[in-house]
Amino acid sequence: MSDTHQFCTFTLHHFTFGIEVKMIQEVIRYQEMTPVPLAPATVHGLINLRGQIVTAIDLRSQLELPPREGEALPMNVIVRTTDGAVSLLVDEIGDVVEVDPESYERPPETLEGKARELVTGVYKLDDRLLLILDVAGAVSIASPLHETHA
Numbered sequence: 602m603s604d605t606h607q608f609c610t611f612t613l614h615h616f617t618f619g620i621e622v623k624m625i626q627e628v629i630r631y632q633e634m635t636p637v638p639l640a641p642a643t644v645h646g647l648i649n650l651r652g653q654i655v656t657a658i659d660l661r662s663q664l665e666l667p668p669r670e671g672e673a674l675p676m677n678v679i680v681r682t683t684d685g686a687v688s689l690l691v692d693e694i695g696d697v698v699e700v701d702p703e704s705y706e707r708p709p710e711t712l713e714g715k716a717r718e719l720v721t722g723v724y725k726l727d728d729r730l731l732l733i734l735d736v737a738g739a740v741s742i743a744s745p746l747h748e749t750h751a
Contacts, residue, residue, distance in 0.1 A: 606702060608724075610695030610731060611678060614666045616716075617695065619724070619731045626681050628694050631674035632657075645690055648677065655679065656740075657688040663739055665714040680736050687740045698731065700724040708732070 608619030634646030634657055645659040657677065661669060669675065675690035708720045719738045724731040
């Protein structure tokens with residue numbers, strides 16, 4: 602019996618990323634955001650998720666990718682962290698895919714900058730590479746905001 606892993610996929614720029622399904626709380630359309638004065642540039646704002654205040658991280662900015670073009674609004678991938686829910690703003694939501702752990706490989710040498718630090722590995726899919734995101738690393742910038750509520 603093969604133990605497969607399930608990943609929620611999404612796109613940023615021209616890359617396909619994945620996060621383990623068990624870390625996902627939900628996926629929702631763009632929500633109006635409240636800006637956070639003096640917050641790092643990667644913190645896009647705060648959203649109200651049914652009464653819960655959630656920090657929204659601009660994943661393009663966090664991964665040092667070019668800004669989103671045009672008027673397309675990002676989607677929210679709400680992930681569970683030790684500090685509570687955090688929203689990752691992504692370009693487009695993909696499918697849930699199952700991958701065989703034996704197809705796992707180290708991140709490609711072509712990844713540069715912050716993306717190199719935040720991608721833990723890749724899986725080869727039929728038509729593209731699935732880059733596995735280090736969720737804890739990607740949301741680490743949001744931690745100080747959570748601490749102010751204590």
